[in-house]
Amino acid sequence: MGHSASTPSEDATTTPKVPKKRTTVTFYLTDAMRNRARAAYRQTSYDERDTSWSEMINKALLAEVQRRERAYNGGRAFVGNDEPLTPGRPIGY
Template sequence: MTIYIPRDVYARARLAFNATRTSESDRTWSQFVEKAIVEEVRRRERLYNAGEAFEGVDAPLSPGRPLSDD
């Protein structure tokens, strides 16, 4: 998985990971990122799908960055 995020967000996430990895029991950076994704997925499931997992066909996402921030 390759993602593109602003440098300041990436730096902030790394700093949070390094500062809390022991107290949060994060074994790896990948585990930290997985936990963050799971929390966002759960939030969207609660907000948009009555707390249920979304259904459908799991298809590849479009690669690349958006052409603008609009």
Template sequence: MTRPAPRKSSLAGASPVAPPPEAVPAKAAPSPVVAQTATQPAAATTPAKKTERKTKYPPKVSFYQDPEDTARVRGAILHTMTTEGPRNLSQFINQAVMAEVERLEAKYNGGQPFPSVGARELPQGRPMGE
């Protein structure tokens, strides 16, 4: 009996560092890097538009909070859900956060939306002095 020839992997010859040849655009000109200054906005000045959702649920956002405060939030939701509207933690937090965003836009930006900022564009890590 002869053994069948081993199958060749689709990854054979591919480099883990270099992009595949079809991913490299033909004649890609290097784009100039422009340093941001205090007068240059970090993002476009057009209002942020909600993107079309392709999934059933919106993207998850997480934050840190003391367990005692989290328990208070849950208690407030449970005891007011029939009269106030938010029926779950996500709805409650989204309404509270968007109310604060609208307040800040009214106070500091003439009621217009601030330029949008992408994920990982905010300062990260522990703030100095904490």
């Protein structure tokens, strides 16, 4: 049975934050691109308030995902799942 009103124990100010489940993603890039990205992180992480290299990469990925959602899905999030992606490059490239 669901309910719409929050009880005091469910209030965001009283409920301890539970860390979101994280996963590892592996991808390939050139040494030059890695070094360029690392240099950008080192030079800007304080001003951008990045807590880690991983956070900067997450921000970069999110920016591209949001761009594609705006361009191809009316700004709405695509629905995702845990199904593996097809390995390799798409046919036609």
